[in-house]
Amino acid sequence: QFIALASLLFILVSITTFCLETHEAFNKIKNTTEWINNGTELVQHCEVETDPALMYVEGVCVVWFTFEFLVRIMFCPVKFEFIKNLLNIIDFVAILPFYLEVGLSGLSSKAAKDVLGFLRVVRFVRILRIFKLTRHFVGLRVLGHTLRASINEFLLLIIFLALGVLIFATMIYYAERIGASPSDLSDSNYTKFRNIPIGFWWAVVTMTTLGYGDMCPSTWSGMLVGALCALAGVLTIAMPVPVIVNNFGMYYSLAMAKQKLPRKRKKHIPQAAQMSSPTFCKSDLNMTCNSSQIDTCLGKENKLMEHNRSACIRPGSIAPQR
Structure with a gap:
């Protein structure tokens, strides 16, 4: 920390x-x-x-x-x-x-x-x-996982936005030329929409409902196109957003649940002796017995002798017949 x-x-x-x-x-x-x-x-x-x-x-x-x-x-x-x-x-x-x-x-x-x-x-x-x-910070990690899991939705949003920008930039260009003067071939004195690439910026700003106001239509046909562009932008952005919000809620819930779980400490677990190991049958013989545990130790010794007869047989050997 x-x-x-x-x-x-x-x-x-x-x-x-x-x-x-x-x-x-x-x-x-x-x-x-x-x-x-x-x-x-x-x-x-x-x-x-x-x-x-x-x-x-x-x-x-x-x-x-x-x-x-x-x-x-x-x-x-x-x-x-x-x-x-x-x-x-x-x-x-x-x-x-x-x-x-x-x-x-x-x-x-x-x-x-x-x-x-x-x-x-x-x-x-x-x-x-x-x-x-x-x-x-957990919140920033959740945001990163959300963006990574929502790549398809972001690509879909960009494709929808690109199609709308292309369509409405073309429409606003021809809509503004309706009221232009026939002698002004470049429309430089009448409107700022002099070509379609310039209309791309206006379409992006309008579809995202930002509206800087540096470029705006001046004819009734251009205003109609601008209104349709704004409505289409709201619908285009609103469609993929719920999926992204659901991904964020899912990752946030998982992160909060993981934080509430108790931390597990790794404990060392000794490896059990194998049957082929020479110390497998001698582990119980190394126990020390005091005077108060004589009966217990004798019982363990008898069990150990039975265990040696049944378990302490090397691989490939044959158990003795009684």
């Missing part, structure tokens, strides 16, 4: 640092000069420099994540299964850019600067560390 809380704390600190790096209060504009054309021309550049305190905090978090990753991979019994795990891949991809950036920060070559620029773009991978919380 202590390690889980520490890991959770570092994840939250890392994500907070990632968000604060984009705030203008932690970014300073720095003017730099550079000689180009073999040192004959001086050019000034403006660069954004992040507060070093955030880099130090991120460095501490990365050190913890590196230690955690190395310990887990060191003690993992099956290394190949560890490498195939998606969360472990996210851990490695989120850790590696920091070390590359620190190693290349001291270089001044153009190739190093290009790599540093690419690594700064790849920084967004750090936000994927939020998925590491699935190791500590």
Whole structure:
């Protein structure tokens, strides 16, 4: 529990640092000069420099994540299964850019600067560390199992949505051209639906009932198409959703029931001696008897003698005849 809380704390600190790096209060504009054309021309550049305190905090978090990753991979019994795990891949991809950036920060070559620029773009991978919380929260694991079990429903939803987008984008394009001026061949002065691909964005926004308002029909025929698109979007999204909700309820019930079960401790059960083992017939003879257990021990000795006659026969031997 202590390690889980520490890991959770570092994840939250890392994500907070990632968000604060984009705030203008932690970014300073720095003017730099550079000689180009073999040192004959001086050019000034403006660069954004992040507060070093955030880099130090991120460095501490990365050190913890590196230690955690190395310990887990060191003690993992099956290394190949560890490498195939998606969360472990996210851990490695989120850790590696920091070390590359620190190693290349001291270089001044153009190739190093290009790599540093690419690594700064790849920084967004750090936000994927939020998925590491699935190791500590049951609800996130239930959500992951639900999404995995509902892949067919999601594919069905995407297919329905794609068909609706294609149909209504085509309809809105021709519906808006009805009121256009004959002299305006491109419809650029009359409507924003100048072609069908532009209508794809409007159809997606309308079918999902989001409605940004950046594109809207202006003719009565276009408004009719827009109303049909919104109704079709509600019905399209509403059909696969109950199946996904049922999967979530099933996995959530199983997770809650598993948490309520008492934990079973593994007990060591000694392996019984085999009949062919030389210690099989001598196990009872090693018992110590005190003066108060003489009768019991004598009874056990008589039973042991009978047991030796019947059971202590080596394989392939013949029992003596009486």
